[in-house]
Amino acid sequence: MPFIIAIDGPAASGKGTIARALAAHFGFHHLDTGLLYRAVGAKGGDPVAAARTLEKTDLSRPDLRSAEAGQAASRIAAIPEVRAALLAFQHRFAGQEPGAVLDGRDIGTVICPGAPVKLYVTASDQVRAQRRAAELGADPVLMLAELQERDRRDRERATAPLRPAEDAVVLDTSNLTITDAIARAVAVVDRARG
Ligand SMILES: Nc1ncnc2c1ncn2[C@@H]1O[C@H](COP(=O)(O)OP(=O)(O)OP(=O)(O)O)[C@@H](O)[C@H]1O
Numbered sequence: 001m002p003f004i005i006a007i008d009g010p011a012a013s014g015k016g017t018i019a020r021a022l023a024a025h026f027g028f029h030h031l032d033t034g035l036l037y038r039a040v041g042a043k044g045g046d047p048v049a050a051a052r053t054l055e056k057t058d059l060s061r062p063d064l065r066s067a068e069a070g071q072a073a074s075r076i077a078a079i080p081e082v083r084a085a086l087l088a089f090q091h092r093f094a095g096q097e098p099g100a101v102l103d104g105r106d107i108g109t110v111i112c113p114g115a116p117v118k119l120y121v122t123a124s125d126q127v128r129a130q131r132r133a134a135e136l137g138a139d140p141v142l143m144l145a146e147l148q149e150r151d152r153r154d155r156e157r158a159t160a161p162l163r164p165a166e167d168a169v170v171l172d173t174s175n176l177t178i179t180d181a182i183a184r185a186v187a188v189v190d191r192a193r194g
């Protein structure tokens with residue numbers, strides 16, 4: 001049976017960085033599920049139709065990492081039919097041997113609630129805004145407003161809201177270097193694998 005690592009958390013908390021590193025460390029597949037929502041938002045038109053016809057090539061559009069694409073993603077992510085259309089792809093991905101790391105907002109709560117490792121990666125709003133501003137070469141004040149608006153929408157939506165699974169290990173990376181954050185995540189997985 002494949003080993004699944006479910007990682008959730010708010011925007012720019014470092015979950016993607018940790019997910020990629022865990023996948024490389026353990027030789028697992030990795031899916032950044034945020035990309036699915038970003039790609040649907042970027043396609044325009046009817047989001048439900050866009051989600052139902054999403055193709056792999058849609059995920060390599062060059063504009064998906066922008067703040068605008070993040071905002072569009074979080075708007076369409078609140079539509080239950082969009083989320084339903086993306087379920088089968090995520091479940092298939094999670095079923096790959098020898099294991100898979102999926103990061104997003106509802107992986108531990110909805111997509112893979114039985115995952116043996118669930119991490120909820122977080123950091124203070126200010127730290128996340130600084131990191132995202134440095135990454136995109138953007139204004140930290142604007143990034144703070146952008147992240148807070150997106151987090152609020154993600155937490156308050158009725159379907160699959162952002163929240164830690166009850167059995168998730170919370171990892172606050174506010175005062176951790178990338179190396180230390182990854183080391184802590186590896187230790188959590190090692191413990192779970194025995
Ligand atoms: N512990 C850390 N210390 C310093 N910088 C970090 C740390 N973790 C991640 N970063 C940096 O912060 C930025 C956001 O990290 P990352 O993309 O992993 O976040 P994310 O939670 O996956 O974001 P999103 O939800 O928007 O996809 C990146 O530039 C990354 O290099």
Ligand SMILES: Nc1ccn([C@@H]2O[C@H](COP(=O)(O)O)[C@@H](O)[C@H]2O)c(=O)n1
Binds near residue numbers: 035074075077104105
């Ligand atoms: N499992 C997920 C993943 C993402 N979303 C929504 O997509 C937006 C963009 O995600 P990033 O991880 O790339 O920042 C995010 O704000 C969510 O609205 C989601 O709902 N579920």
